[in-house]
Amino acid sequence: MSTYDVIVIGSGPGGYVAAIRCAQLGLKTACVEGRDTLGGTCLNVGCIPSKALLHASHMLHEAEHNFAEMGLKGKSPSVDWKQMLTYKQSTIDTNTKGIEFLFKKNKIDWLKGWGSIPEAGKVKVGDEVHEAKNIIIATGSEASSLPGVEVDEKVVVTSTGALELGKVPKKMVVIGAGVIGLELGSVYARLGSEVTVVEFLDAITPGMDPEVQKTFQRMLKKQGLEFIMGAAVQKTEATKTKAKVHYKLRKDDSEHVIDADVVLLATGRKPYHDGAGLDALGIEMTKRGQIAVDDHWATSVKGIYAIGDVIEGPMLAHKAEDEGMAVAEVIAGKHGHVNYGVIPGVIYTHPEVASVGETEATLKEAGRAYKVGKFSFMGNARAKAVFAGDGFVKIIVDKETDRILGAHIIGPGAGDLIHEVCVAMEFGASAQDLAMTCHAHPTYSEAVREAALACGDGPIHM
Numbered sequence: 001m002s003t004y005d006v007i008v009i010g011s012g013p014g015g016y017v018a019a020i021r022c023a024q025l026g027l028k029t030a031c032v033e034g035r036d037t038l039g040g041t042c043l044n045v046g047c048i049p050s051k052a053l054l055h056a057s058h059m060l061h062e063a064e065h066n067f068a069e070m071g072l073k074g075k076s077p078s079v080d081w082k083q084m085l086t087y088k089q090s091t092i093d094t095n096t097k098g099i100e101f102l103f104k105k106n107k108i109d110w111l112k113g114w115g116s117i118p119e120a121g122k123v124k125v126g127d128e129v130h131e132a133k134n135i136i137i138a139t140g141s142e143a144s145s146l147p148g149v150e151v152d153e154k155v156v157v158t159s160t161g162a163l164e165l166g167k168v169p170k171k172m173v174v175i176g177a178g179v180i181g182l183e184l185g186s187v188y189a190r191l192g193s194e195v196t197v198v199e200f201l202d203a204i205t206p207g208m209d210p211e212v213q214k215t216f217q218r219m220l221k222k223q224g225l226e227f228i229m230g231a232a233v234q235k236t237e238a239t240k241t242k243a244k245v246h247y248k249l250r251k252d253d254s255e256h257v258i259d260a261d262v263v264l265l266a267t268g269r270k271p272y273h274d275g276a277g278l279d280a281l282g283i284e285m286t287k288r289g290q291i292a293v294d295d296h297w298a299t300s301v302k303g304i305y306a307i308g309d310v311i312e313g314p315m316l317a318h319k320a321e322d323e324g325m326a327v328a329e330v331i332a333g334k335h336g337h338v339n340y341g342v343i344p345g346v347i348y349t350h351p352e353v354a355s356v357g358e359t360e361a362t363l364k365e366a367g368r369a370y371k372v373g374k375f376s377f378m379g380n381a382r383a384k385a386v387f388a389g390d391g392f393v394k395i396i397v398d399k400e401t402d403r404i405l406g407a408h409i410i411g412p413g414a415g416d417l418i419h420e421v422c423v424a425m426e427f428g429a430s431a432q433d434l435a436m437t438c439h440a441h442p443t444y445s446e447a448v449r450e451a452a453l454a455c456g457d458g459p460i461h462m
């Protein structure tokens with residue numbers, strides 16, 4: 001039996017970051033992970049593999065659609081799916097091995113196996129029980145299920161199965177027009193699949209700025225994705241190679257069936273804490289099955305903390321990482337802090353979609369007076385040069401003070417551009433502060449500046 005200052009359960013972005021920060025702060029740290037590799041959902045079956053496939057399929061799209069116009073001649077590349085999966089796996093391996101290296105460098109013990117907490121202050125892994133003054137639960141999440149839809153990870157798959165299909169399907173039906181469904185749906189659409197997205201609501205990407213939602217759906221349609229909106233999936237019927245998706249249109253209750261070679265169930269994720277022994281410990285949970293924590297990520301049991309997808313808040317890797325750093329600082333007696341008002345969300349399709357802070361809808365609901373500054377990428381020289389003029393930057397500011405309250409971007413590099421606004425928001429900046437900052441030409445970031453100018457006397461290039 002070993003004794004630690006901190007044992008972290010789960011090595012996803014929440015857990016591994018917490019472990020590294022604890023070790024950096026001088027705490028004797030171990031991390032329990034049941035998978036064969038470190039890095040959690042994000043590195044193994046989430047952010048990283050999906051971005052590898054998005055990148056590869058985007059390259060194909062560029063070759064097919066834009067090369068000829070730029071004077072690049074020759075046949076477009078064809079898809080070697082096996083090689084694409086090898087590339088995806090090598091990206092995963094480099095990253096998971098990177099975490100292993102960081103654990104060694106920071107002298108963090110990787111306790112291999114599934115961990116449980118038999119009592120406060122103890123973590124059981126296999127037959128061994130380890131003592132820990134503090135325990136951090138970072139066990140993450142798993143794909144949500146849908147009644148009537150039986151997942152076999154071959155024909156009816158979650159995102160995990162969708163990242164390692166045997167071949168590119170001819171017809172794919174995606175259930176759910178959220179981030180994961182649209183990212184993976186657009187991967188397969190670019191690789192040649194006929195992709196139909198079936199969504200319960202009337203708009204894609206719930207919670208996002210409505211103008212962005214509309215523009216995004218229009219762009220995805222242009223790329224070949226089809227949408228059936230307001231449709232409640234009733235059930236799937238699958239053989240070894242095909243499936244049928246039964247759905248009912250909410251507007252008239254009419255029943256329909258659609259055929260697919262692969263069905264991707266992408267209706268969200270739910271917290272995962274099976275086998276960790278939380279019931280016996282009496283840890284308080286929220287109504288939605290998350291571990292309840294206070295402002296310092298402490299659970300209802302002394303010495304046990306929880307972070308990441310297993311607690312409330314957006315299920316995002318960077319939110320988990322921030323909580324990982326903050327909880328380590330709290331345990332070390334410092335002032336860990338996460339600003340939940342400034343957590344960006346990014347969709348890595350082409351173009352990218354990114355948002356941070358308030359939307360017009362949330363501000364209207366709160367009865368707050370606001371102003372909007374908007375700038376189209378059509379007025380951005382760099383974007384036009386790379387066929388990326390479709391899309392816009394929208395900045396929302398407080399009407400009285402000009403303080404930036406939120407931003408919504410759809411267009412080239414949106415996932416990087418959003419961070420300029422995040423930093424501005426962290427510093428409590430006004431749109432004028434952003435507008436007065438010199439931006440290099442020609443860059444996409446000039447569109448952010450122009451949107452900030454649009455909050456005041458107006459943009460220049462529009």
Ligand SMILES: Cc1cc2nc3c(=O)[nH]c(=O)nc-3n(C[C@H](O)[C@H](O)[C@H](O)COP(=O)(O)OP(=O)(O)OC[C@H]3O[C@@H](n4cnc5c(N)ncnc54)[C@H](O)[C@@H]3O)c2cc1C
Pocket residue numbers: 009010011012013014015016032033034035039040041042043045046047048050113114115116138139140141159160180272273274275276307308309310315316317318319320348
């Ligand atoms: C397809 C897909 C794409 C995504 N893309 C993005 C993206 O682009 N950007 C983004 O921000 N987020 C993305 N996400 C979400 C992101 O992966 C999660 O928000 C993030 O991984 C949460 O981190 P975590 O540390 O809370 O948990 P996880 O990453 O889920 O890690 C939890 C780990 O704990 C381990 N574990 C669980 N129970 C035990 C136990 N009892 N003992 C030992 N080990 C245990 C699990 O094996 C797992 O490795 C994506 C998710 C998916 C599925």
